[in-house]
Amino acid sequence: MEIIQNQYHTKETLYFALTRMFERASYYGFKTLIVLYMVGETLKMERSEALNIYGVFTASLVFSQILGAVLGDLVIGNRRSVILGAILQAIGTFCICIPLTTGLYLGLFLIALGCGFYTPNLISNFGKLYFNKTKLLDSGFTIFHLATNLGSFFGVLLIGYLGDKYGFNFGFILAGVLMLISLIPIVLSKERNFEKTENNRSGLNKRILIIVMAFTLVGLFWGFNDMSYIRNSDLQLQFKELSSSVFPDYFWQVGNSIFFLPISIIAIVLWNKFYSNHFFKIMLGFIFGAIAIGILLLIPEIPTEQHLMIFFISLLFFGIAEVHIAPVIYSILTKYSNPKYLAILIGLTYLPTALISFSFGLFNDKIYDNPILGLKIGIIGMAIIGIGLISFIWWNKKLPTTSA
Template sequence: MEKIINQNHSKETYYYILSNILEKASYYGLRSIMVLYMISEMLNMEREDAFNLYGYLTSSYIISQILGAVLGDFLIGNKKAIIAGALMQSIGLFSICSASLYGLYIGMFLVIIGNGLFIPNMLSNFGKLYLKKTKLLDAGFTLFNFTSSIGIVLGTVVIAPIADTFGYKIVFIILGIITILSIVPLLILEEQIPAPEKQQKVEKSKKLKIITTFVSAFLFLGLYQLGHIRINDLQYVFENSSIFLIPASWWSSLLPALSVPISLFAIILWSYFYSCQFSKLMLGFIFGTLSFGILYLMPEVPTEQTIPLFLLSLLLLAIADIHVKPVVYSILTQYANPKYLATLMSLAYIPTLLLTALVSFNQEYLFANPTVSVLIGLIGMTIFSFSFMIFQKVNKSV
């Protein structure tokens, strides 16, 4: 680990972060009330139809982000794509508040397309701010992810009570205005994305690093999802048992809550000290292995004495998550061609889509046997931890 000298987060970083927080608050605020709105007296949809439509909203974002990234990289530019995406989302939100099915369908379509334009191009432009100070990339993307969570919490916690008090139409108008406000910080900034220090055909060694990063993201996201089946199973037992003193509503919030101090610590540490990105990925899989090992060893029916073990497992998983997800983005930013960065970042979502489909296909068996899912995750994490150790020894210059 070496000290970072004469490199600081720029003011542009905080403008992009503010923009991202506002957009996240708007999008997740919409998601938090969407089903309730559709089954309310305003639209009177059947619950099954409402949940199916909500499923389209949440699942189609991966495809829309790939399309949005391609448009931003190859046709209109990343910043224009961000602004166009925010404007489309706001128009979509205003359409939804018309209280008609046509308005709902048009509005949802615009929100999906707008979100697809906004997210990958925002990530790309944010990463390019660090092309001349690459040692801060890990801290930068950890900060970005952390503040994204703030926006998500604001949207999900604040919007529903406003809907209960003032009605859905007012809420959709508020969300549309918030989305428009999300582009104000970017309009203040000039388009001054710094060029990388060395440019650049993507060399063989860089291609290897990019491929390794994609494989890491694919495996970690998939194994993480498998581990969550066991975590959800244990949380359900804890929530529905009277012998545990922790309020039922707290159990599902434990992992995000543990991520907060870890993220803050990582942001501060990585802003002043640099360590190899692939070492961080390796540590992420090692911490994931330890977390899954504890989950696997826990009894089928947990007792009060197993709560500390469960909390330790969640803590280790939160540490693993911080060492992988933001680092994947920072490696892609550092080693990929900046012209195609948004497209590459959007492709990192494809494993999530494939793995979600795979888990859904085997959902009945995996949910009936949660220890099997965590065992598969444990084996995968262990194998990849050792693979990374070998990779690091072979590539000492990485």
């Protein structure tokens, strides 16, 4: 660990973070309403049909982000892709207001396509702000990730509440307006020609190895987390019923973010002053993830209100784990990639995560009957990777100083 000197965040960091916050508020607010809208009085779909459509929509995001990243890096440029993506998403949410299945399908298509243009290109341009101050990458991307969670937090609360109180169309229109507002910081920011002038002394093969490791680790982290999802969801539903008089229903939709927000602020402050190995942070993420899942084992099959604090402690540890994983992966890609193809690499990060989650999902039938098995697999998997990363860091002590 070393003290960071003469490296500072700029106002562009704030602009990009605000853009992401408004976009995520729009997107997650829309997601809160869409299934309820499909099964509601307007379209009157069967719940199974609505969930299938929603599943196809979310799966399509993996491929749309790869397409948007390729076009952004190689054809139309990253900044133009961000603007195009935001406009497409806004039009998509407005189209859903059309009380026909045609409006629904057109809206979902435009939102998926717009998200593909928007997300990898915005993250890419944000990372490029730090090409010549790479020791601030972890702090910068944690600011960005904090904005993402703030957006989802307020989007779910605001759009979910207003859509429920005043009608779905009101919620969708608000989501579209928020998407258009997200364009304002990007338009205000100056377009810059990003050049990577810091010398990275790592060889090509080593950089490829590090990037592949980053892809694999982020996929495994979320994959093992998914192994505990069935038990976690069951506990969440039970605690929701037990504490209905204490917490409103929408609290449980954003409960994870409540702990992530203060943890992120602490991490931003620390990582703004001190630099340490990316893989050391990821190692801590897996260890805290194993602890978070392990704590769930302390809760009996049928919990009482007395076990609610244990559940919150688990959420706290998972928040610590996430802040050591999600932002740091983007830091690694930014630091070790060719800047011409950074958006493409960021778009591709969703592919191994989806593949690993799908592979682990093949065992969901067994885990559904025995959710404790999923917890044990998650604990063992995260602990093994954490220990393996300790060995990797010990073997490669010079990794933190591979760039100036």
